[in-house]
Amino acid sequence: MEITSPQNPKIKQFIALQQKASERRKAGLFVVEGIRELSHCVEAGYRIHSLFVCPAILDDKPLPVLHDDIRVFEVTSEVYAKMAYREGTEGVMAVVEAKQMSLQQLSLPATPLVMVLERVEKPGNLGAILRSADAASADAVIVCDPLTDIYNPNLIRSSIGAIFTVPCVACSSEECIAFLKQRGIRILTAQLQDSHLYYDTDMRSATAIVMGTESTGLTEQWRQAADAHIRIPMLGCLDSLNVSVSAAILLFEAVRQRHSS
Secondary structure (H helix, E strand, C coil): CEECCCCCHHHHHHHHHHHCHHHHHHHCEEEEECHHHHHHHHHCCCCEEEEEECHHHHCCCCCCCCCCCCEEEEECHHHHHHHCCCCCCCCEEEEEECCCCCHHHCCCCCCCEEEEEECCCCHHHHHHHHHHHHHCCCCEEEEECCCCCCCCHHHHHHHCCHHHCCCEEEECHHHHHHHHHHCCCEEEEECCCCCEEHHHCCCCCCEEEEECECCCECCHHHHHHCCEEEECCCCCCCCCCCHHHHHHHHHHHHHHHHHHC
16 A cells, blocks of 8 residues: 555654654554664564555665564655654654563563663663663663653664663652662662762672763662762863763773673
8 A cells, every 4th residue: 555645644643653752652652763773673572563665765675574464554755754753764664562661571680780760851862871781781771750751763763773672661760779679789879979980889790870860960869779879080171971971981881890800
């Protein structure tokens, strides 16, 4: 079936899923653009609800293997341009059924490395942190009291599909603290006050690195729950880094320690 009008109900629904978190929650669906991102999504076991293909853009690029009963719609270049959230999506987009993983569903090793983010509001930052978490082979990313949903299209784009390669859970801070304490996972909070340099802190045991917003940092409940407070030395005029940069530094310090021991 070819869709030639952006007024088609399926195109309108696609754009609504792309633009509105409320629509994604209501339908239990989200949007994925691009072959690489779609491949990671399929490999992670997500079920594709429907596929939109623009033959003029896709050309002969190979698609990931999909189940047989998927609904495939061809769209014109004009319709595709209306649908695309970003450039360079290679002529393929999909509507995907969401998964809601809970803390109890996380399968963690004996000495896990977990990244915890409290109230991070920018989907681009969260996506970049997921990329770093994937690169560092972190065991999970836990998003506490989220201000953006994990299926935000900008988050998926900036993560280049890492949202599908790293287990990611959204929950409250209270739930997360109880979960970490129950499993004996050491809580390291990134903060300037009353803290030690990050490279002087042992990250070889079960560890959760906890970060807050760039503007206000972590709330008091996390500071009180922490087993240790850590900081990155700031040698210039400014007193903070972008949260995704800080997360990458701390994750790879854990990697360095674990691989040098």
